[in-house]
Amino acid sequence: MPVRNLPLHRPLLYFAGVNAVLFVVALVGVVLDDRVIAGSTAWFKPAKFALSFVLYSVALAWLMSLRPTASRLMNVMATVIVVAGAIEQVIIFGQVARGVRSHFNTTTTFNSVMWVTMGLTIVVLFLATFVVAVVLSFARIGDAATxxxxxxxxxxxxxxxxxxxxxxxxxxxxxxxxxxxxxxxxxxxxxxxxxxxxxxxxxxxxxxxxxxxxxxxxxxxxxxxxxxxxxxxxxxxxxxxxxxxxxxxxxxxxxxxxxxxxxxxxxxxxxxxxxxxxxxxxxxxxxxxxxxxxxxxxxxxxxxxxx
The missing domain is CATH 1.20.120 (Four Helix Bundle (Hemerythrin (Met), subunit A))
Incomplete structure (x- = not known):
């Protein structure tokens, strides 16, 4: 496996750290909050999303660090991913705190705006990840297997x-x-x-x-x-x-x-x-x-x- 040549992308690491804290917060909510949303414990979905973002951010930061040379485009796209993910998490945790569904919720104008915003940020996150994937795909990192x-x-x-x-x-x-x-x-x-x-x-x-x-x-x-x-x-x-x-x-x-x-x-x-x-x-x-x-x-x- 190649030696890491570049520093880990700090915004991704910060985002992973924040989500690690949010994961703990959500677990506390699972234990202490007996509310049920859409048939599931209210804080269960936020806990899963926080953990998923931790894994996703750390893995992406690590893969980016394996490139032999820095890429400004990739760094910008990774920051875009952090911003999009942060908006997602603010909405998910905020809606749960209000006691309503975050996903698919169009019951009120406010909930509709939140849901549309989430949809847009997911599209942005997907496109930014696609750009990072393309840039990484053109880099030779270690041997062919890696x-x-x-x-x-x-x-x-x-x-x-x-x-x-x-x-x-x-x-x-x-x-x-x-x-x-x-x-x-x-x-x-x-x-x-x-x-x-x-x-x-x-x-x-x-x-x-x-x-x-x-x-x-x-x-x-x-x-x-x-x-x-x-x-x-x-x-x-x-x-x-x-x-x-x-x-x-x-x-x-x-x-x-x-x-x-x-x-x-x-x-x-x-x-x-x-x-x-x-x-x-x-x-x-x-x-x-x-x-x-x-x-x-x-x-x-x-x-x-x-x-």
Whole structure:
């Protein structure tokens, strides 16, 4: 893994720190505030958003620091992401403090303005992330495995962010609520521990979450391969690590597609039908075959393995 050449982007780090504090605040709210909004503990959504922004900001700051040279455009776009994210969090926490929904809420003029503002800031955040992804994609960071883990991770993250557009405008069955998370049941159905994802219907938050956090998982997977290479000779071969990273990325993207398909059919994540299980098994087979093919590539460079 390459040595960090640039300082971490300070606004992103500050934003991560603020969200870490907000996460703790929201957890306190979960314990002390017994209000329920849209069938869930009032402070549960703010806690999830705060944690998600911590992971997103830290990962992006780290990836930006890996570039060999600074980019003014990328620094500006990262600051735009911080501003957009900050507006999102002010609205989410502010609406919860008022005891009303933050998302899809058009019940009053004020709530409508807040919801439209959130929609606009998400578009800005998406576009700024896209610019950062493009700039990073043209940079060669370390070996091919590391470089492509970043490129593919950012690409899948953009898809994950875009999947959030499946929720606004869905029929909620509630007057003044212009969208829904769940498919096949109203929002507020029983949810899984920690995530809150529906256990009785499809939930579009799942593909949105899984896709968005490819930004962390793929580069970390590449870093793990480098660490393991100290003990596993096969992983010292560049072609093996590159093949494993691409295989992992293909499998990850396929999982995003699978959980999207599952949610759109109104099916809970933990209760897959035969079609979902068959698709999951096919993804598993492809990943295993890809991993085996990557390992087999080492035998074409046996001298490198022995070295």
């Amino acid at each position: 470089t492509w883990s970043i490129r593919l991770g950012l690409a899948i993250t953009l898809v994950g962010l875009g999947l959030g557009n499946l929720m606004p405008g869905r029929e909620s069955g509630v007057e003044g609520i212009a969208g829904a998370h769940t498919v096949g049941a109203p929002d507020g159905t029983p949810g899984m521990p920690l995530t809150g994802w529906s256990t009785t219907a499809g939930d579009l938050r799942i593909p949105h979450f899984v896709g968005m956090h490819a930004l962390q998982f793929l580069p970390l997977f590449a870093a793990l391969l480098v660490v393991l290479a100290a003990r596993v000779p096969l992983l010292r071969v560049h072609s093996v690590r590159f093949g494993l990273v691409v295989t992992f990325a293909v499998g990850y993207a396929a999982v995003v597609a699978l959980v999207t398909w599952q949610a759109l059919r109104g099916q809970p994540l933990m209760h897959p039908d035969q079609s979902t299980l068959t698709a999951a098994a096919a993804i598993g087979v492809v990943v295993v075959l890809g991993a085996l093919a990557s390992i087999a590539s080492a035998f074409a460079t046996r001298q490198e393995v022995l070295a």
